[in-house]
Amino acid sequence: MEIRTFLVLGAVLYFVPTAVAFARGVRNAGSVLVVNLFLGWTFLGWVVALAMAARSVERS
Numbered sequence: 001m002e003i004r005t006f007l008v009l010g011a012v013l014y015f016v017p018t019a020v021a022f023a024r025g026v027r028n029a030g031s032v033l034v035v036n037l038f039l040g041w042t043f044l045g046w047v048v049a050l051a052m053a054a055r056s057v058e059r060s
Helices: 003-014 016-024 029-039 043-053
Strands: none
Touching (some): 003 016
16 A cells, blocks of 8 residues: 555544544534644544543533
């Protein structure tokens, strides 16, 4: 595989928590994006962003 393929795949996997947050319509999706963008490179930051994205959504 090409290096470009690995870079694109890595970028997609990196932003999984952000995609989950926006797809689920969580209230703090912007916060998930910020945590994911700045702390996602650490495994702990990525897990925290994913946990924030997976929180239960309030039904109205």
